[in-house]
Amino acid sequence: MNSIVLNIALPLLVAFLLPLIHASSRIAARITGPLVLMVMMWSAVIVFKALEYPVSIALGGFLPPVGVSFHLDQLALLMATIIPLLMLLLWPYQYEQNLREQTVLLLLAAASSGLALSGDLFNIYVFYELISVASFGLAAANRQASSFAAAFRYLLISGLGTVLALTGIALIYTQTGTLNLAQLGLLSSRLDNPLGLSAFALILLGIGVKAEIFPLNGWVAEVYSTASTRTSALLAGLVSKLAVLAIVRILVVAYDDSEAGLMLLVFGVLGIIWGEFSAWRAQDLKRMFAYSSIGQLGMILLAFSIPGEAGMFAGIAMMLHHLVVKPALFLLTEKWNHGTDSLRGAARLSPLAAALFVLFALSLIGVPPLPGFWAKMLLMSGLVGMDTSVYYIALAVLMIATVVEAQYLIRIAVTLYSASDRSSELRLASNTGVMSLFAVVLLSALLTLTPLGSKLYHIAAESSNRALYIRTTFNVNPTPVLEHKNATQEASL
């Protein structure tokens, strides 16, 4: 079970050594990146299979509350497998081998796996910072003036976020004296006062910068439209989800039954409104998908703000669906990055790309047979299940946002398929290969909907179970039998 740490140590090791490998032989440097990602995926899958109940690993051999602990439950391992998989798909294969960009990508892979697995508050903060610095590097990677400016503005907002997160952690430490999430869970009675909630608010804002929370997402459109399409696909698809996951884990374990979830709801709803309505006016595909990713993340935040299993289940479903659809859409903008009206008649030139766009658009809107519909239905049943007026307002906003989203996505589809006179310079979207891979994943999810649904429900039930989380951490050597000793025994620690 300890071998999962390889998912962090190995990419870091190779990233440190890559300049030397590059100096010795170019070919070796070219293949080490994908090789490492495959090893990471392989090791994550092994541990995922061997895991029936959550396990907590003590790093450095020191038991959790004192040392840093990794919490391996199915959700964390699911993300740990998805990270290398998606990075393999979005690895800059055919670009001229920019050594430094590859090192930064490997560091991003290590940091993302760390963030997904970590069970310690300050450790989450360090891995989050590592992801941030790596994404600044990636945002500035394609060396145009506008990407430097966008990267700088992104760095500034993220830096302020870091300060807020640091103050939040300081407040929590002054109150409870511990950094381990499980112990914070045990001491959550101390955090349940306004002081604890304001600490959570600061951490939410700190980590929220990357989770594209409403007031802090000024950078999204700039970075995604200046960075290379693969980077923006990676940032929009993977990294923002991890930030949301970190917030949700803190929320579930340390702030379970308090109205911290309400704050998530408010940010989610505002995010939806801001994202979808700006996307309605966007003129080029990249910015439209950037704003739509803000809207979608608002929906994911909304889903996670619902307490209990229903919220977690809807959140994970929405998250995975967006993780498949958004990178594919961004890959589309590699060739179609001019204004939407210049796309007129593009379907005739590249029919596969246009058909894929329509498929992804329909799934994003939530048209029945496609998985997007089932995810949105889970979210809606979660919202209706709460049966309080705030959640009904959120439901109404969600509905209006979906209508606006349908309008601007189908507007693009109609332009694609409308007749056009000058259709010479629109070259075929060459990389429909990777996109069709995403389409295959989407359709396979459609076919295996019921088993996938039950698996996700199991994951959601396990990860939203706070007592199980606390029991796992403080029984570092979990007894083979699933039901652990009762929680009182742990309270003695």
Next chain:
Amino acid sequence: MIWLVALMVFIMLLAAVSMLLVESQVSAVALSAAVSLALSILFVILQAPDVAMTEAVVGSGLSAIILALTLNRIHRFKQTTTAETENDA
């Protein structure tokens, strides 16, 4: 002892505020080094020698050098000590 803490805090805040208000870039960099120096002394008083040392070396040392280098690259400020000509602030 309390007056030492008070002095350091006062210097720190004064330097921070004046850093924002002062015109010339170079003096702003100097003030930021001063803030980090006062802070490291505070850390010493707070019984955190490790942190004080890091703050001194990194805060007033390294970051001051980096800031000065950037200013050098940006403004190509002359060796002569004439006042800042570019009103780029």
Next chain:
Amino acid sequence: MNPIEMNPVALQWLLYFGAMGLIVIGIAGVVLHQNIFRMVLALAIAEAGGNLLLVIAGFRFGAVAPILQDDALQTLNTSNMVDPVPQAMVLTSIVIGVGIQALALALIIRIHQRYGTLNMREVHACMMVDINKSAAVDDLLSAQQPRGRRPLPSPPESTAKRANNE
């Protein structure tokens, strides 16, 4: 230098005011300034404020630094010591702060070299022009653009006359 007993409330008020003051001055500095170089400076101040807050969290009156020196080496008593964990955390966060600052300054050099200005408003304007050019899209909100489909009506005689003799 073991600290003599001084009235704790004044010390608490001073230290927390210092920490919170630094954070707020830092954030206000970033928000208020137009010059991007000054923003990075203010960010460094905010980071320093956060670090001070962390160290204060671990401070205990009458405690000694968490390092075993000369006589303590023999007695190995570590009871009367300050909490080492926040100090470890601050070590990391200071270096993070410097890492971000270095990257920010590199970007500033590049921006200055390409756009020739350090004013955030101009940098933003140039960036938006570049983004619109690369996306071959004319920005709806820019002044030159006529609102909606109808081109702007030509200004009446009086303003036209005044405009060209301004």
Next chain:
Amino acid sequence: MNFLDGLLILSLLSVIVTGFAQKLRSAGWLSSVLLGLQCLLLMGMAGLAYGSPAVSSSFSVSVLGQPLHWQFNALSWFFALITLASALASSVYAAGAWGEDYRLQGGNPGLLQFALNLNVFAMLLLLASGDLLSLFVGWELVSWASLLMMVLAGGAAGRFGLRYIVYATAGAMAVMTGLVMIFQLTGSFQFADFAAIAPSLSNAQVVTFTLLFVFGFGVKMGLLPFHLWQADAYAETPGPGAAFLGAISSRMGLFAMLILVIQLIGLGRLINIEVPYSFFSLRDVLMWVAAFTIIFPTFTAMRQNDARLLLAWHGIGQGGYMLMGLLMVNPLGSAGGLMHVFNYASYQAVLFLVVTAVIYRTRTADLNQLGGLVTRMPLSFLMMLICIIGLAGIPPMNGFVSKWLIYRSLIVEGMPLLFVASVVGTLGTILSVYKLIHNTFLGQLRLEHEQIREVPWSMMIPMLILSAVVFITGFLPGIVLDWVASAQAALGIPVLEHTLGGVESPSGNLDMIWICSVLFGGFAVGALVFYSGNKSRRVHQLDNYAGGHFLTADDRYHYSNNFYAGLMHHIGHWYRGTFQWLESSLGSAISLLSAATQMLFNSFHPALFLLLAATLSLLFFAG
């Protein structure tokens, strides 16, 4: 493997086959054969229409723990019959000469056939839905398939299709919210569970459900506030496609509303819910919405100069009759509503096909450019005559029977004001329909239409068959009333006692056979007098004189331009286009809001928003 499975599989198969066979020249005939086979399979299940129990399909999928299953009952059989009949007619029509002509003009008839089959499959899936989830899945497929049909023509059709999608998604979201609320209440999507708890619902819940479902399905039916999209979208759809969509596509909304509002929630609950501060009950509100849906579009139709738009506006108007009929308790009204679905589908399809035939020959649908085609296209004239008589609701045709039933039940249920409103609606229908036939077929033939011949037989046969259906079911309404009665039984509402000739019920009886025979007797006498005397001699239209002047070909004696100028002079000022204004103001509100949101993203220094967020959230918590 019963008939239902066969039907669904064949329909899916035909979608795939026509999908791949688009480029084939004979794609049209292939799809017509497939649709014919589907009709035969449907006939195989004809027992449903005569009281046999519901046929349930052996397929059943369970998704996320919720079972989806499909079954056919008399109501779905009745709607499926109309769908397949109008689909077959349009497919045969499009397969023949019209298809060739459409291909020459740059269209893709194969794609039209594929879209037709896709729509049929989606509608069959919706009609066969066995629980709420499969109902919604079918519903979304229908609305997206009809989008494909609408935007085939490209250009302006794309814009109207986009407008339709906004309405359709809004409706779909409302329905989805309703379904999810039901799921929360009952824990499952089955009809039975919802029917079980329906009586125990509180008034507020019933009102929310009804409003959600009426809004959700009403958008597709084109109920009043949401009717703006339908006319333009259907007018832009290529000929036979418009006939199919006009005939049945918007009735899918009625079908779904029947199941949810009438069958599950039940009319009784609607009646005894009082709307505060008014003597209306919820049902009365809906009735008045239906009444206004009859009046406004019909009178808008009167002003249209394009024949297709005129007919499309009528489609919206007639939808009001169906809803009004089905909202009535006594069997007369509901039978009238259901029968009107059948009648309307039959003559609307023919009218659209005739107008397409006119376009096929004269290349224009503008009523001010046509005239006097009766001499060149007599058969088309006859069919349009039969069908406008049906549309206007005049005896020999089936339209009269359903309108009579609805009027009779309005009187029996004691709603005189509604009766007056629907009669005004019928007046509007008659006026606009007369304008249609007068401007196209009557009056003076234009020079450029001298050489026009009748449309080829491949287009004529479907029109002939359908108008024959209009006449026969008008003459012997009992045929349709049997199906309607079994559909009423499937819906669980009181069944209408009827005979072959018409209605024999305590609240009113009608015998169409007797009426028609008397009418034909009168015709026969008139024809006898005309042909026996027969002093007349056929002359060319211009071979006579009026007021001492010889008629010349180049001046127009035929008054068709701006046909109802006089009437418009009086009622013209009422046409303020309030709904257009409403819709455009909503659109500009959204664009204003999105411009405001983009302000945040274009702000030159976003750090200020972080400061605001930090302070406000701390205030919210620490305060």
Next chain:
Amino acid sequence: MRNLTALLFSGGLAFLLMVIAWQFTLGDAPMLIGAAILDNAVKEVGAANLVTSVVLGYRGIDTLGEIAILFTAATATSMVLGSFAMTDEASETEQREDGSILGSSVRLFFPLLLTLGLYIIVHGHLTPGGGFQGGVILAGAFFLPLLAIPGRSINHGGIALVEGFSGAAFILIGLTALFSGQAFLQPLFEHGVIGHLFSAGSLPLLYIAVGLKVGAELSGLLANLAGISSHAAEAEK
């Protein structure tokens, strides 16, 4: 207007933060894990400087993350400033003549700084300071001659070598602990006598690796920022 709202809200933020801070009482740190570490740090890790035992022992993964952040920052800076060396700018200012005072004093300082840096790194587990602080001083030591003696260029290849190997060393020490059955980054070898140079097991080795890596990285970073072109830079172009 914008500045007014900013001032208003930052005042509000200051007030709120003070309200929050006022609810704490200075000095009574909850000491939950702090006390646990203070009690058994000497036994478990054996380093005299308890902060080092926390930095490298209990929270070793944080330090690994920390080095990775510095490495990413350095790589990103070289990516951003890579091909934009100072040489194209230096042309318009006259070549600075070789200031003899500066040059000679730098030659004097270099060894002193070097020993100071190494001392701090090596005694990381005994006295305050350690890998980071020593590394920065080393970077200063390497960077000073570049500033003082114009025309002196830095050899990036060597720096990359040191950087790569020291980073790899840190992780490999951690991995050997993992492969020898213990957890990742578990302190190895016996603790020896506390207070002596060779005590606290593998901690000194870790800190030396950290020191060298930070030193190499930061000198490369400073060279990049100063725009001093290097041999390796030409090679790569």
